[in-house]
Amino acid sequence: MIHPHDSVLVRTLGHIVIPIAQLFGIYVLVFGQYGPGGGFVGGVIIASSLIMAILVFGIDSADSVTARKILHADGLGLLIFAGVGGLCLIGGGQFLNYSFLNIPGLDEASQHYIGILLTQVGVAMDVAVTGVSIAVSLSFEEDEIAEDGGNNG
């Protein structure tokens, strides 16, 4: 069992660092198409900020409510990814052929751009949720997690 940290310094820094890390994660995610980064890195950074929240404030505290909630979204990111692919299938193309996303008013290359962006978001969500989920299952006993914070298992 990992106990919440009671040093004031750590908690104050946590309040400052965690939102910055989350913001940075989102930045890396969105700008993955222009520079290094993308879904994986963005997702991992967001995951680590949430893990930090759990470690600093404890899993039951109000500050790690996002981290607790995110555990319920298991698989949602993957479903977004598959959904984009499935839309292409429905649109008449092959799986993940973004040309068949059929977004009105966009040429083919822009549809690919949108496709990449959406799938990146899916990847980031999946990575973030899984990162937190693995960290939580490695550090807490099943019954230590409050009812609403527990993973669906």
Add this chain to the structure above:
Amino acid sequence: MTIEIPLLVLLVVTAGGAILVKDLISAVFILGSYSFVLALVWALLGAVDVAFVEAVVGAGLATVFFLLTLFRTTAKARIIRRPPAPWAAIVGLPLLGLLLLYGAGDLPEFGDPTAPANTHISPVYLENSVADTRTPNAVTSVLMDYRSFDTFIETMVIFSAGISCVLIMRNNSK
């Protein structure tokens, strides 16, 4: 090349440290620095995306996972004995080493721009990335578009890893 050599030496040293250090928690921290040195080497080789992923995933997430596991063990369990060498390793490793040398015998020169890997398919990605997908970062466009199915499966690997962890830990806590 000149900056690389010290980094490569550092790589071997950190790997050796992670392997040889007796205290598991120190070993994990050294492993984190190993990952970080690896990320530096990759950044030097022009693989910025890989370096970024390695720095965040290898040095960050992997270290966190290791530490979270170790924090739940007692200090007694973390004491390490000296390992005896099993015969399978003594026989198998030199063979594998010979195989590695054999396989590398006529690999293309390091960094050769005319090597097959650099001339066969990869130019297509570089030339068409912007026109096809409006994405200047060719790594992202290959990762999420040209070979997006691999990425999809990989995301599935991560998902099943998360599910697996929950299943294993939950099942055993009873």
Add this chain to the structure above:
Amino acid sequence: MGELLHTLIQRPNFVVFVILFLWGIYIMAAHPNLVKKLIGLYIVQTSAIFFLVAFSAKDGATVPVILEGMAAVDPVGYANPLPHVLTVTAIVVQVATLGVSLALVSAIYRKFGSLDEDEILEQLK
């Protein structure tokens, strides 16, 4: 033999790869401690990935982020993106495997109270 040594010295990347790969496998096979085995596995996996990147690097090439925009691109000036993609995928697979293996280690520790393989096998008998 001398020729071989000569080529090896010219390829420090390859030498480092071989050292890491074999050392990692040795630790995986020989060390009784489960966490050390995982450290060995981690080193083996990263060394294989290292091989992939190091041997498809391109001299005089820069980061594969195309700056010309829609203008014609000269592929010689940019690093090959494909190995980077494979590598990113492989790293993430590696960390996923690490997560599952640590969950197994943790569960084993809870069940048997030890991280030492020989002690655990002793208990299994």
Add this chain to the structure above:
Amino acid sequence: MSSHLPILLFLVPFFMGVSMPIVTAKRRHLCPGITLGTVAVMFVIALMNLRVVLTEGPIEYAFGGWTAPIGIAWLNDSIAAIVAATVSFVALLSIIYGRVVVTSDLEKSSHYYTLILVMTSGLVGLIFAADLFNVFVFLEVAALAGYALVGAAGGKALVFAFRYLLLGSLGGTLYLLGVGHLYVATGTLNMTDLAERLPALMTSTAVVGGLIYIFLGLSIKMALIPLHSWLPDAYANAPSAVAPFLASTVTKVALVAWVRIEYSLIAPTVEVGHVPVLVLLEELGIIAALIGGALALIQTDLKRMFAYGGISHIGLILIGVSLGNDTGFTGGMFYLVNDAIMQAALFMIAGAIFHHHKASTLDEIRGLGHSTSPLLTGALIVVAIAMVGLPPTGGFFGKWNIILGALEAKHHFAVFAVIASTLLTFGYFLKVFSSWFNQPQSVAGETIAVSGGLRLSLGVISFSIIALGFLSDFVVRFLLQSVRGGGA
């Protein structure tokens, strides 16, 4: 639409598996039903796909609309269609069976069912993949789910799951290293493209080294002797409910991946130091078939014995596909289909015996033949006949074709190995039956009530083992289609 069938076959279990934790968060009791329905739909799609391939021939599926060397391609040919149908058939029966013997804590976990479905879709992808790196990621999906399912039994199984994980990951890494060598030497990952570029490069040590790594990596995954050590412990301790599925599919599908690579990349004329590569592979198969059979003979635990039997059959299949002629190849592939079903049946029987009688070793099953349900005895006899390879079961025709192929290639030692492994199989089943029909030490009396699910799964699987014998002609001709179709 028909060209999308493989991806549908992959997406159906994937989608249901991933949404399972969300859908059943409040209704946990729905999990088994959903899983069963999903796999049933899969089986139907696999049959439709079989029909499409039968009429239209091999179909290539380009993901994202990027054609082969640029993007990722799947190849839907007769080998893939048949193996995919087999895998979904085995999965269907294993899940029906699994509901009978599943432990209560696993049954309540939606993650357990998610992992089964994720693993199934991973195996489907592995069957169709025609891209070296795509094979790698699918290997890892299937393997990761496999480690967790073995470990889900808790206790001893955790240790063996950990060993399985170490060896399996090492296999994956070796495979990746091989892919790296091939990529650096040729610049491509697609198998068809590689097949065009490789013949000129076959003298390159990098290419040969790469192929050796790929083979080593996949040998670990398919448990080829001497890299088999993870398998018996892992499968003997895995939860009874998934053991049939794991034992029948994981190693076979890894072998299918190797067969694809071998068949498209290694021509019979390829030599390493004047020895044809295929002959080397055949020798490895012979060693595995003989040692595996011998090891099975000395086991006293039923599941371990059957696991070693499976290891020895992997060797047999490798002999068949490495003979370098069509007869041997189709024989090997047909035997692979049979073996998948037989392994599933064996582990179902072993699991059912353990479930009903708490018996797992040869000593403990002594005399059970007199007291247990005749269904178990009947199924055991049918599987034994098929494992030994007597007509009219499918096992006979597979072995027969392998022997014919070996005679055609004039490899008499291979013929000897097939026959010897048959005798070994006969030997260990003799051991099983001699204790099964032994006089009971104490009359246990009452006949156990066999539930409907067990009745159904064991009945159907025994029937299909015999039916495959009658279908053998059709299947072999169908397999020939992809052989004659050229390429892979």
